[in-house]
Amino acid sequence: MLGPVVLSVSAGFMQNYALGWRGGFTLQWLEEVWRGYGSTVLSSISIASAAVICTIIIGLPCAYALARSRRAWASWFEELITLPVAVPGLATALALILVYGEFRGFRQHAAFILVGHVIFTMPFMVRVLTAAFRRRELLTMEEAAATLGASFQQRFLGILIPAVLPAILSGALMVFTLSIGEFNLTWMLHTPLTRTLPVGLADSYASMRIEIGSAYTFVFLMVVLPLLWLMQWSERLLAKRYAH
Amino acid sequence: MALPTASRWQRVCAVPAIVVFSAFWLLPMVRLLALPAEKAWTTYFIVLTDANYLLSLINTLVLSLVVTLSSLVLGGAVGVFLARHHFAARPMLLAALTMPLSFPGVIIGFFVILLGGRQGLIPSLSDAMGWGRWTFAYNFVGLFLAYVYFSLPRAISAYAAAAQSIDRSLEESARTLGANQWQIVRDIWIPELAPTTLACGAIIFATAMGAFGTAFTLASKFEVLPITIYSEFTNYANFAFAASLSISLGLVTWAALALSRRGAGPTALGL
Numbered sequence: 001m002l003g004p005v006v007l008s009v010s011a012g013f014m015q016n017y018a019l020g021w022r023g024g025f026t027l028q029w030l031e032e033v034w035r036g037y038g039s040t041v042l043s044s045i046s047i048a049s050a051a052v053i054c055t056i057i058i059g060l061p062c063a064y065a066l067a068r069s070r071r072a073w074a075s076w077f078e079e080l081i082t083l084p085v086a087v088p089g090l091a092t093a094l095a096l097i098l099v100y101g102e103f104r105g106f107r108q109h110a111a112f113i114l115v116g117h118v119i120f121t122m123p124f125m126v127r128v129l130t131a132a133f134r135r136r137e138l139l140t141m142e143e144a145a146a147t148l149g150a151s152f153q154q155r156f157l158g159i160l161i162p163a164v165l166p167a168i169l170s171g172a173l174m175v176f177t178l179s180i181g182e183f184n185l186t187w188m189l190h191t192p193l194t195r196t197l198p199v200g201l202a203d204s205y206a207s208m209r210i211e212i213g214s215a216y217t218f219v220f221l222m223v224v225l226p227l228l229w230l231m232q233w234s235e236r237l238l239a240k241r242y243a244h
Numbered sequence: 245m246a247l248p249t250a251s252r253w254q255r256v257c258a259v260p261a262i263v264v265f266s267a268f269w270l271l272p273m274v275r276l277l278a279l280p281a282e283k284a285w286t287t288y289f290i291v292l293t294d295a296n297y298l299l300s301l302i303n304t305l306v307l308s309l310v311v312t313l314s315s316l317v318l319g320g321a322v323g324v325f326l327a328r329h330h331f332a333a334r335p336m337l338l339a340a341l342t343m344p345l346s347f348p349g350v351i352i353g354f355f356v357i358l359l360g361g362r363q364g365l366i367p368s369l370s371d372a373m374g375w376g377r378w379t380f381a382y383n384f385v386g387l388f389l390a391y392v393y394f395s396l397p398r399a400i401s402a403y404a405a406a407a408q409s410i411d412r413s414l415e416e417s418a419r420t421l422g423a424n425q426w427q428i429v430r431d432i433w434i435p436e437l438a439p440t441t442l443a444c445g446a447i448i449f450a451t452a453m454g455a456f457g458t459a460f461t462l463a464s465k466f467e468v469l470p471i472t473i474y475s476e477f478t479n480y481a482n483f484a485f486a487a488s489l490s491i492s493l494g495l496v497t498w499a500a501l502a503l504s505r506r507g508a509g510p511t512a513l514g515l
Contacts, residue, residue: 001340001341001343001344001393001396001397002340002343004352004355004356004359004393005343005355007355007358007359007365008351008354008355008358011358017358017363018363018368057260058260058261058264059261061256061257061258061260061261062257062258062260062261062262064254064257065254065255065257065258066258068254069254069258077258077262080265081261081265083269083498084269086450086497086498086501086502087273087454087494087497087498088453088454088456088470088490088493088494089454089456090454090456090470090473090474090490091273091276091490091493091494092269092272092273094276094473094477094483094486094490095269095272095273095275095276096268096272098272098275098276098279098487099271099272099275100272115268118264118268119264119265119268119269122261126261152253177346178346181346181348182348183348183349183456183457184349184454184455184456184457187456187457187460188474198348198350198351198457201348201350201351201354202350202457202460202461205350205353205354205357205461206461206463210357210361210363213354213357214354214358217351217354224346224347225343227346228343228346232339
């Protein structure tokens with residue numbers, strides 16, 4: 001499993017992939033990637049951060065409503081918002097273009113990609129938060145506070161949000177990582193001015209020499225691997241926090 | 245006790261999600277579903293009636309099935325091994341094996357190009373050995389390897405988790421009664437792991453059906469449905485056909501995932 005990763009990282013530093021290390025070591029390809037595709041790193045990070053903020057603002061109250069409601073519409077809606085994960089990204093992207101493609105300003109803005117990412121990552125955030133809100137101790141605490149006369153706002157900000165902070169962190173890392181790596185939707189939604197990391201990667205694989213593609217892959221891994229470690233760390237944190 | 249002011253607030257809380265979801269997914273999806281009808285009702289069945297589309301669908305189904313079966317067998321073996329053996333490097337090995345889960349498909353396609361493409365490592369080696377250049381990246385073999393590469397981590401982690409919860413005493417009693425290793429695999433492991441196999445198999449199948457990035461990077465001669473949809477939309481601006489084909493593809497992946505959730509509950513989809 002690791003072989004191809006090592007191969008692609010090392011190929012990015014070879015003068016010539018066909019010659020292997022005999023050709024010598026170079027940073028030239030990395031520099032070229034930075035010149036041609038450097039902007040995609042920033043734009044991917046911005047879109048992913050924006051997706052995290054949007055999924056928290058929209059998903060947190062929604063998860064609370066879903067966790068507390070016992071009505072049929074709640075479980076229906078919970079099912080419904082996971083559909084964008086079950087249906088291929090290509091279909092979602094096509095549908096978005098069919099309806100909003102005419103609005104030029106929106107179509108050519110990074111916000112168009114952001115919308116796709118928010119729709120795709122929302123179920124992950126909502127699932128983690130709904131599970132956290134459903135925990136029995138939290139319900140008991142909330143009821144106790146309500147009995148003591150705490151208003152809804154006081155309960156929400158004073159008890160619920162602090163109690164689910166680890167889940168918010170875990171959901172945020174998941175959304176960020178998914179957004180950084182998302183390609184199926186993004187390739188359809190992007191324009192030459194709104195390219196993300198995976199879109200740039202696909203472009204370099206198709207049109208650049210193999211060493212540049214490798215160097216670019218190295219850049220991508222440098223962005224993604226720390227995120228993966230953070231995610232595993234947050235899962236352990238979550239497991240420890242909720243163990244007792 | 246019910247929370248007094250909760251129900252009104254609950255409804256308010258759900259509003260932003262409902263609005264965003266309706267505007268940016270439900271409405272577009274309704275449009276997509278209605279589009280083929282504007283041309284003709286028969287457009288919905290184009291995937292079955294047009295020979296080229298049908299071939300693309302069959303290609304995708306065959307590839308996904310072969311990938312699912314291979315990943316389940318390999319992943320099952322590795323997963324059960326990891327669940328049974330505790331050694332120092334185990335957490336690191338598990339982390340390394342499951343890392344590709346978060347790689348976009350394009351990168352995995354590129355790995356296969358590095359290994360088996362025109363300038364690839366394996367064609368160079370086979371050439372040096374005097375067997376001729378064996379470039380496999382752009383045909384079925386390349387797609388198969390790439391798809392297994394991104395499916396295997398899911399199978400390994402699912403089986404590693406599931407195998408940990410098998411009751412060891414079952415196996416010990418079977419062994420005491422004289423069962424051999426194959427009988428234990430057949431009569432204990434396979435039935436005990438059946439829910440995982442169903443759930444994980446369905447997810448792998450659905451993911452393989454819908455995978456776009458990998459096939460796109462490999463620009464394979466073996467055409468799969470997502471690529472057909474993409475070229476209908478981009479190269480031929482044939483929106484009604486692209487919509488109809490995406491509906492067909494979406495139905496297959498959705499059905500597969502619905503099946504997996506009946507087997508394993510909400511843990512499916514990795515959610």
